[in-house]
Amino acid sequence: MIEHCNRCGSKVDFVTPPGDSLPRHVCSACGHIQYENPRLVVGCVAEWDGRILLCRRAIEPRYGYWTLPAGFMENGESTAQGAIRETHEEAGAKVAIDAPFALISIPHINQVHLFYRGRLESPEYAAGDESLAVALVAPDEIPWGELAFRSVTLCLERYLDDRSAGQFEFHETFLNP
Amino acid sequence: MIEHCNRCGSKVDFVTPPGDSLPRHVCSACGHIQYENPRLVVGCVAEWDGRILLCRRAIEPRYGYWTLPAGFMENGESTAQGAIRETHEEAGAKVAIDAPFALISIPHINQVHLFYRGRLESPEYAAGDESLAVALVAPDEIPWGELAFRSVTLCLERYLDDRSAGQFEFHETFLNP
Numbered sequence: 001m002i003e004h005c006n007r008c009g010s011k012v013d014f015v016t017p018p019g020d021s022l023p024r025h026v027c028s029a030c031g032h033i034q035y036e037n038p039r040l041v042v043g044c045v046a047e048w049d050g051r052i053l054l055c056r057r058a059i060e061p062r063y064g065y066w067t068l069p070a071g072f073m074e075n076g077e078s079t080a081q082g083a084i085r086e087t088h089e090e091a092g093a094k095v096a097i098d099a100p101f102a103l104i105s106i107p108h109i110n111q112v113h114l115f116y117r118g119r120l121e122s123p124e125y126a127a128g129d130e131s132l133a134v135a136l137v138a139p140d141e142i143p144w145g146e147l148a149f150r151s152v153t154l155c156l157e158r159y160l161d162d163r164s165a166g167q168f169e170f171h172e173t174f175l176n177p
Numbered sequence: 178m179i180e181h182c183n184r185c186g187s188k189v190d191f192v193t194p195p196g197d198s199l200p201r202h203v204c205s206a207c208g209h210i211q212y213e214n215p216r217l218v219v220g221c222v223a224e225w226d227g228r229i230l231l232c233r234r235a236i237e238p239r240y241g242y243w244t245l246p247a248g249f250m251e252n253g254e255s256t257a258q259g260a261i262r263e264t265h266e267e268a269g270a271k272v273a274i275d276a277p278f279a280l281i282s283i284p285h286i287n288q289v290h291l292f293y294r295g296r297l298e299s300p301e302y303a304a305g306d307e308s309l310a311v312a313l314v315a316p317d318e319i320p321w322g323e324l325a326f327r328s329v330t331l332c333l334e335r336y337l338d339d340r341s342a343g344q345f346e347f348h349e350t351f352l353n354p
Contacts, residue, residue, distance in 0.1 A: 004186035006202075007180045007210060011186075019306060021266070022251065037216045039290060066246075073215050076201065078282030079289055085302040088200070088297035100338050100349045103291075104279060112217060112256060114280075129196060150264060170347040172277045174255040 007032040038110045041151075042082035043070020045159050046095045048120040051136035052156070055090050058132045058149055065148035068115060068155065069093070071130075083116045091134045092126030095119065102155045105174035113151040117159070117168060139163075150175055184209040215287045218328075219259035220247020223272045224328070225297040228313035229333070232267050234325055235309045242325035245292060245332065248307075260293045268311045269303030272296065279332045282351040290328040294302050294336070294345060329354055 002025040005012055010029035017024055017033060025034040044054040045068060054066045069090040073082040080097050087095045095118040104113040125134045137143075139160050147153045154173070162168045179202040182189055187206035192202055192267040194210060202211040218226040222245060223230040250259040259276050264272045269337045281290040300310045314320075316337050324330045331350070339345045 002183045004181060004183050006183045006189075009181035009188075011187035012183075035249070036252055037251065038252055038254075039214045040217060072212070073289075075213055075215055075287040077215075077286050078284050080282070080349075080351070081284070100280060100347065103256065103280075105257070107253050107255050107258070110252040112250075143220050170277065172257075174257070 002036070005030060005032050006034060013164055038080065038105075038112055040073040040082075041070050041111055041113045042073045042079050042086060042116075043068045043113070044083045044087045044095055044097070044116045044118045045101060046087055046091075046093060046118045046120050047154060048123050051138050052142070053087070053091055053093060053095075053120065053125060054135055054137055054142070054157075055127070055131040056133040056135075057130065058127070059130050063147035064132065064154060066143050066146050066152075068152050069115065070115065070152075076083070079114055083114070083118070083175045085174040090131050092128055093124065093134070094121040096121055099168065100170055100174075101168065102151075102158060102171040104151045104154060104172075105150070106151065107174065108177045113155075115151075115155045136167055179211055179213070182207060182209050183211060203306075214291055215223045215285075217250040217259075218247050218257065218288055218290045219250045219256050219263060219293075220245045220290070221264045221272055221274070221295045221333070222278060222332060223264055223268075223270060223295045223297050225300050225313055226349065228315050228317070230268055230270060230272075230297065230302060231253070231314055231319070232304070232308040233302055233310040233312075234307065235304070236307050238327035241309065243320050243323050243329075244325040245329050247290065247292065247329075254289055257293060260291070262293070264295070267305045267308050269305055270301065273296040273298055274317045276345065277347055278345065279328075279335060279348040279350075281328045281331060281349075283328065285354045290332075292328075293330045
């Protein structure tokens with residue numbers, strides 16, 4: 001919760017600035033406005049020999065559950081660079097990106113999840129600091145009941161459907177609470 | 178520039194927190210971390226009778242230049258809802274979204290631009306507070322030399338190419354400085 005101005009440290013008011021249509025955190029002293037906007041989570045469905053790279057989370061939320069390698073996009077990178085970086089950080093794997101695959105808005109948590117399709121450059125991987133384990137799993141080994149996030153479930157379902165159909169599409173949708 | 182904690186108002190340090198790989202703005206008193214992440218700009222290529230909706234900017238940056246209706250995505254909305262909202266705010270137009278069309282990372286300004294394809298529901302439009310003018314322009318009337326942003330130029334080029342080819346693809350790329 002924003003209480004203070006991050007420029008001068010004074011208290012903020014939550015008011016609609018002139019010309020704006022939504023309330024913002026406006027500094028009572030210097031007038032600086034702190035905007036809050038949705039954050040992008042970028043990740044990857046990475047294959048090797050028909051198997052898909054999954055990570056078991058070593059952090060909250062959803063400690064112990066399985067996920068696709070993904071995380072918050074950083075300043076100074078592209079979405080694809082972010083997906084490659086996260087796959088390396090969380091799964092110790094080098095991945096080549098093929099194409100964007102799924103864009104999933106999650107308005108109630110102010111996030112947008114973007115997953116790419118890609119391939120491991122070699123069958124090497126290792127759990128990073130944020131993972132308990134990393135595995136290459138066959139489609140019939142995916143732990144559907146132990147997936148960390150609905151966006152991951154949705155992405156994997158679409159991915160396997162498209163793979164079976166022999167053609168990958170780009171999918172865009174949203175999740176409600 | 179972040180100088181103060183937005184929770185307690187104390188001074189921040191720019192240091193790499195334990196377990197992190199990048200420096201962040203960390204409060205020297207309460208330890209709260211203020212993350213900075215790229216922002217999504219969402220917009221629309223909206224057609225009516227073969228013409229495309231453009232807005233002439235009434236705000237900086239690029240005052241007086243032409244752009245597609247687009248703006249920063251807000252918390253609590255999906256990317257498509259944001260594109261519809263911005264088209265209504267800037268161009269006074271109601272648009273039906275067909276599909277995502279172009280995703281353009283711009284790492285040096287920490288933005289990701291997402292443009293949809295859509296259609297006006299009726300040929301009604303009007304300049305909003307952030308527009309000097311709004312127009313439905315034929316492809317040969319697009320003011321290429323007076324477009325506000327490179328992402329808009331790129332999106333319109335791809336759009337007209339795809340339209341000529343009779344098939345719309347989803348385009349993903351990035352822009353360097």
